Amino acid sequence: MAQKNTLHTLSELTGYAVSTVSRVLTGQAKKYRISAEAESLITREAQRLNYQPNLVAQSLRTQKSQTIGLLVPGIENPFFATLSGIVIGLLRSRGYHTIMADSQESEQEEAASLRMFQGRNVDGIICIPVSQTPALHDEVSRQIPMVLIDRYFRETTLPYVCTDNFEGARCASAFLLEKGYRRILAIQGVPASMPNQERVRGFQAALASGDATGEVAGDAFSVENGYRQTLAAFQDGQRPYDAIFAFSSTILLGVIDALRTLGLRPPRDLGVISFDNNGFLDFVDPAVTRIEQPLREAGEIAVDTLFSIIDARRRGLPEPPLRQLLIPPTLVVRDSC
Amino acid sequence: MAQKNTLHTLSELTGYAVSTVSRVLTGQAKKYRISAEAESLITREAQRLNYQPNLVAQSLRTQKSQTIGLLVPGIENPFFATLSGIVIGLLRSRGYHTIMADSQESEQEEAASLRMFQGRNVDGIICIPVSQTPALHDEVSRQIPMVLIDRYFRETTLPYVCTDNFEGARCASAFLLEKGYRRILAIQGVPASMPNQERVRGFQAALASGDATGEVAGDAFSVENGYRQTLAAFQDGQRPYDAIFAFSSTILLGVIDALRTLGLRPPRDLGVISFDNNGFLDFVDPAVTRIEQPLREAGEIAVDTLFSIIDARRRGLPEPPLRQLLIPPTLVVRDSC
């Protein structure tokens, strides 16, 4: 069985008190005027034993954990996976660890995870919210700095950094109209989520100004949903739409699959446009015209914002100005419409 | 500022001792014969205050954490992201939380992460190893149950569950040969990693039996690597190979991209085959023939194995039989060769 080395064992081995050992190992030797002799003896012994401080005890004592909680609604979705990867990397480069939770789009799970974060003394939370009301988030964020990413609440005092989904959807829709499409089917994701609502709004705003018609269907950011909705719309050889606007790349895959089943081929038979960045979209046949979101930038801003709050609270300073940001996405034109 | 509720505050509010409160809230009321009256009062008050036990203190005291450490070599790779998602989900369904670390293919980072897991009292570790020698892993695993997934050490007493990469690569190569391809370029990932080495072996084993020739190039599981190697191989209009075997879906994307640049089109101009499962591969033009790995099954076995060890150690039982598993992958035939 491996050794369980504590300050106490080091104390016994070196003959110095636990407190002295602690001060040496936390680099406070100078500050507390520990002799060079003691310092080198202790560090040497710590090296030899591969001493690893018990982070749990440390955290209990200092009320910090060098850990950030990351809450996403479904890690299996490549969009969230990519975003998570970016955030985890950024946190790591700041010396912070990440504890991940997955709410699976469930408010229950979300609440449980937030509570768990509280109980774990995480130093901050980055959250893609699922719930409709910010009550719990507000409460938790009074104790632990939190910033929202990708989704946000309409009226909230929580900082957030999200894509300007309204503008993105408007822009995508306008592009379709410009290309001459007139009957557009938008296949949406989770209807209650803010990005989705904004995309619906953007879609409708673009339609409002012209003579085109549009409809919204669907209920999940999933391949299945894309498949199902497309099949349903084009059943019996009908062609009620001449373009499809998929609200995510997962939905898009379902659409493409369904179109193949139906024997329809974009852009010949109808136009297709999507949301989300995903390198794979360039390799789909045909390469998909899409709205790309600045994920890395969003991640960076979110992490920055989070740490500025953490920092301010630690030093007892007033909270930094509330940062609520909508980053404009960009249209990437390819061959699908 | 939000309330910081501890057993102590509940104790004061209800008039019962901290220990009583603790026992009630951990469901030990019967066991310790706490009166129904006390129990209901305490639970009621805990509800009202939204009491959330301090998991850090709990963990320090009980030496458990309800947390598993997950170490991957690069979360941005969709393959690892998918696998992570599966594992996180499985752990969650067992009531365990996940703390994720990313070694970025660096031994240094890997070591730091494993030490971090130790310091955090995680109850178990699931690891995709990066290091070449199992020394540290062996040491850590004496203290904390660990199972390897996806990659393993050649001679190790650590349990693992991985794809049978030799067989997968052999099978893919054999398929190419069968289709008549004779000059094959294999573009590999991280050369030192076990799956990669096994794939190289499988590739060479398949070639050995016939009259075909093959070469191995590349050094990373990345899109760039695939792109670079393909371009380098086919420069100056040369056609030294009639098929490419990409060792991962990321590499594959680079290959496809390069082929487009070069004006070559599979399967007409040459055959292409890949490793990895990734739903997107069906939507690439042309749909990619590939070796799919049973990710979910692997995740399930890994988690099962881990908990069987955790369980055995907790109850002081002997370790369960060492489980070292190679799961055979499956060939999925599409249109790229």
Next chain:
DNA sequence: ATTAGAAGCGCAAACGTTTGCGCAAAATTG
């Protein structure tokens, strides 16, 4: 009327740190 057992609960130690305070010895000063 004593006593044994049960019922109901509290004391205090322990988990491994960090840190304010204090104390003795050595060094410096007047």
Next chain:
DNA sequence: CAATTTTGCGCAAACGTTTGCGCTTCTAAT
């Protein structure tokens, strides 16, 4: 040489739990 300061380090409390043990009080049995 006495008084003061500096040097070097240890004591013990605290973070919030869990849990072995033991202390009362009550009931019931002898």
